Amino acid sequence: MSAKKIILVTGATAGIGKATALHLHAAGHRVIATGRNEKALAELRAAGLEAIALDVTSDVSIAAAKDEVDRLTSGHGLDVLVNNAGYGLFGPVEALSDADVRAQFDTNVFGLLAVTRAFVPAMRKRGAGRVINVSSVGGRMVFPLGGVYHATKFALEALTTALRMELRQFGIRVSVIEPGYIKTEFTATTMSLLRKYVSDESPYAAALQVGASADEAVARFAVGPESVARAIEHAATSRWPRARYVAPFYNAAGPWLMRLLPTWLTDWAFRRVSGLDGRPRLPAPASPAAALA
Ligand SMILES: NC(=O)c1ccc[n+]([C@@H]2O[C@H](COP(=O)([O-])OP(=O)(O)OC[C@H]3O[C@@H](n4cnc5c(N)ncnc54)[C@H](OP(=O)(O)O)[C@@H]3O)[C@@H](O)[C@H]2O)c1
Incomplete structure (x- = not known):
């Protein structure tokens, strides 16, 4: 492969995908940014990237994007596929609707698989290529109310491990x-x-109250997407790409601690901070609905 690569990023219209697409473009790679949001795609085009529509849950959209990539690259295809598109459905496992659970798996798992199936054959024929899947630290540990989202990321971890081999x-x-x-x-x-x-x-009202106000509590631990973009760049370009990148690196402590500590202890701690220990929550906000309002 040449030093400068043809890289397609799914879900490049916001967040990690957008930051990654812009970072790789600035590094001189030929980036094909993809997504559903036409306005955001137009902005990426204005910034000098190639940008095409791709809804990872639509077979028609995937086939059209594949044809467009073949056209743009004169049949070469991709050097690197970054499967980033995804979102998080949170809520008590028992309470989430079947339709919402299926939609979550459609995007985070089946969409990723379909996009991978579309672009891998050209790499296989050339005997070169990279596939980079954006999972989560939550692909190796589970928070209460995150069961379904984590299940998609655990699935992605298993699929990635098999694909790697x-x-x-x-x-x-x-x-x-x-x-x-x-x-x-x-x-x-x-x-x-x-x-x-x-x-x-809801029988989970206390936990929902905590979940609905969790954003503020955990926001101070959040960092910008640059470290993730750099990890993706390393996986895309290094002669020795790693099997796994945790970004930022210190988040590796979470899954490590979960393996080290006894399950009764981590369960107790998570239940306690998540409003799942049967204790009534604070009187204000009076209701979980008020917390989300
Ligand atoms: N942020 C975090 O703390 C965090 C932590 C661990 C893992 N992740 C993972 O990182 C990835 C990116 O998330 P983010 O944090 O950057 O969230 P984000 O800012 O919400 O961006 C998600 C991107 O995915 C796109 N997307 C969603 N469904 C899609 C579909 N069906 N087809 C094509 N694109 C679709 C969104 O496009 P639309 O605007 O059209 O919806 C958006 O561009 C996800 O896989 C997420 O699970 C995020």
Whole structure:
């Protein structure tokens, strides 16, 4: 592969994907930014990137994007595929609707698989390529109310591990990126999806109250997406890409502690801070709905 690569990023219209696309473009790579938001795609074009529509949940959209990539690259295809598009559905596992759970898996798992299937064959034929999947530290540890989101990331970790071994023989390197808490649109999307489950009548009202106000409490630990963009750049360009990147690196402490500490202790601690220990919460805000208002 040449030093400058043809790199497609899914979900490049916001957050980590956008920061990564701009970072790789600034580093001189040929970046094909993709997403659903036409206005954001136009802004990326104005910044000098190539940008095309791609909804990872739509077979039609994936096929059209693949044709467009073939056209743009004169049949070469991608050197690097960055599977980044995703969002977080949070709420008690029992309470989440089947439709919402399926939609979460459609984007974070089945969408990623479909996009990978579309672009890997050209890499295999050339005997070179990279696939970089954006998972999460939450792909190796679980927070209460995050069961379904974490399940998608655990699935992604398993798929990435198998792909890494299966594709190596064809010259394709596969890496997983595990961000910690990063300042993006992610939390806003999560909170807007959580809103419909928040109710004073819910058996999980106390936990929902905590979850609905968790953003402020954890926001001070969040950092910008630059460290994730740099990790993706390393996975895309290094002669020796790693199997796994935690970004920023100190977030590796979370899964490490979970392995070290006894489960009864981590369960107790998470239940206690998450409003799942049966104790009534603070009187104000009076209701979880008020906390989200
Ligand atoms: N932020 C964090 O703390 C954090 C931590 C760990 C892992 N992650 C992972 O990082 C990735 C990026 O998240 P982010 O934090 O950058 O969130 P974000 O700011 O909300 O960006 C998510 C991007 O994914 C796109 N997307 C969602 N569904 C899509 C679909 N069906 N087709 C194409 N694009 C779609 C969004 O586009 P629209 O605007 O069209 O929805 C947006 O461009 C996700 O996989 C997430 O799970 C984030």
